[in-house]
Amino acid sequence: MAVRLEKTDVVIVGLGAVGGVAALPLTTAGLKVTALEAGTWLSRADFAPDELRNNVRGWPRSAQKANKEIPVHRPNASAPDSPRQSVHPMMNAVGGTSLHYWGLSFRLNPWDFKVAGETRRRYGASRIPKGSTVEDWPFDLAELEPYYDHAEYALGISGQAGNIRGKIDARGNIFEGPRQRAYPMPPLKGTGFTDLMASAARRLEWHPFPGSAAVNSEPYENRAACVYHGFCSRGGCHVGAKSSTAVSTIPKAQATGRLNVVTEAHVTEISVNGDSAVNGVTYLKDGEFHFQPAAVVLLATYTYENVRTLLLSKSKAYPNGLSNNHGQVGRHYLSHNTGAGVLALFPSSLNTWYGLPAQGIAVDNWADDNFDHAELDFIGGGNLWVYTERHPIAAAKMNTFGRAPRWGSRWKAFIKESADRWTGSYLQKTTLPYEDNYLDLHPTVRDPLGFPVCRITADFKDNEKRAASFIQDKMVQWFMEAGAVETVRQSIGTMGPTTHAYGGTRMGDDADTNVVDRWGFSHEAPNLGILGASVMGTSGAHNPTLTAQALAWRTAAHLIENWRTISS
């Protein structure tokens, strides 16, 4: 028998990057919120600058719920499972993966909301790739803009605006949609290397701009500015400069006195009343099941766990999993096409040991539909990103660019000279949903409680491969213009578990093809909201987190405005 707890207004499952945002407007509006988090609180003392622990062994590893339920990938329904990853790409803690992510916080561009419609209009319906289930979002960028703005200011995002109310500023991204005001902080400072790359981009007549980041470029709301020490990737911030929800929106929500945080709560099921509405959440803590009744449930774990939790929550009303009577849970899955990078070797040291992956230079000239695709054989494109932060083990593991063997004295001489002369690039390319890319439950692989783990069936299609190749050409061109002496193209890889996973509970007006409505609430269970990139139907060419956070805020705002209807 589960311990039955006192009813709360809203229960949020997962207090991470999106749950941690939604908690703020809800508690500010006077609602009582209980947040169930699988991880614990972490403090600045936990964030040691330790490459082996953070980046090689996959920190934090022990006691992580996520690491006991790592999704299993296979490229297609008739292929065997791929080797299983040993570490989950996401982490459990208050603040979730916003603790140790790169923090790149771009908005999506206007085209990303209208991929299907704009492609038909500009190039004809035949240009939408065969088998793709892409739909336009139910609203455009302008509709989401106020919530981007709320999130940017509540979290603390640094960056350079490129378009304020239609006025273009060439220091920022000239391709971005209109924003109502500047970022709350200026961009992170540049370095010798980023200046070198920005100059090269300008010579190519491209439009380089500094990244926008959930990292303080100057003190913000009593938190320190970034100290650029070089352990940001998969490392939390020891001075509190990274604007994770754990140090920004969650403490603000706690200050209202209406946020109850339950850590080490392992949620196993969302239950229903008997009719279509949900009535609470069951979780395991300290070896005992608890039932938390709530008027509204917001599911905010991560794409894989959002889908898995729904599929595991079976009832008379939902025999195939919660909110899955239309068979859409797990469908329209995509993971961002971020493989297929380019490595470059330069003739002298780049001095990129320090800094952070959010300190860099972006180019959007080849993203989305910012260039003419009439003569091309794909739609979409990619953001080009170069950045700082180099760790010694990764530096020594460098690609040898065909100039040395991989060990021995000649290799040693090569890395002694070259360890700081190479760099990678992060190329986020348009990825579309397809009929045969989906998530479901694995038939045999189970977590320690005996529940099946999530299974990913997905592979890159021709459109993604062609876009990747095109974007790699552009990146090679950029590196060579900047003085590189050698480049290497990396393979596109597989669509295994990733930090950029979208879909599975897609948002749209049509209940036959989408799990949640335009507000993020289930088409079937009216008091169940779903937060995270699992509601996104397109990837765009930029990191998902800020968009997922803006959507979470919007869902929370809708709930507040319609509390009586949704909660009854």
Next chain:
Amino acid sequence: MTAGNETPRHNVSRRELLKRVILGAATVVPASFVTGATSAQESFETLTSAEAATLEAIVARLIPTDENGPGATEARAAYYIDRALGDALAPSRKAYTAGLAAVDALARRTKNATFARLAPQEQDDILQEMESGHAAGFTPNSSKFFEFVRTHTLEGTFCDPHYGGNAGFIGWDLIGYPGIRIAVTADHQRLGQSPRPLHRSAYDFERFVKEVLRRGR
């Protein structure tokens, strides 16, 4: 400062040798290191002495002690691997047992001596064969074990000394990594600048705890 020398049983002469390497300029290397005349006499925590001798000989060829200074031997990469096999790399312990035995069996079969007793060129021949994946006697294949050892040797040579490798910051100095700084200035990130190397483990900074994930508050 830690240099990762947690085991209390160092023999003095080795310690002295290490010190000479660390203090000496990178270009001056004692002849004893160049000839690979190191011993596996120190006690290992996880590996048998035969396994340790083979592993030490392998890492010495992967990152040799040469005109570019000390290598994996002086960085104590084998000791890093040994300790990790009882800890974070414990799932790999069986692979090492089988792999190191296969290396010695291959050496005996083709060169009539254990791997550690072969001349450097003969050792390189065997490692190349392993790297190619064509060496017999390995499961599933020799390149898999080769990559395993290479990866862990790199970790043991370039990791934070807290883990028992990168002794004397040999690895970081080799590639010019300027070390862990708690805060970094704009000058530290300019082209043409070489920040002064700092020799500190992350855990020399008292602000950081080694264990993560305490109970929630």
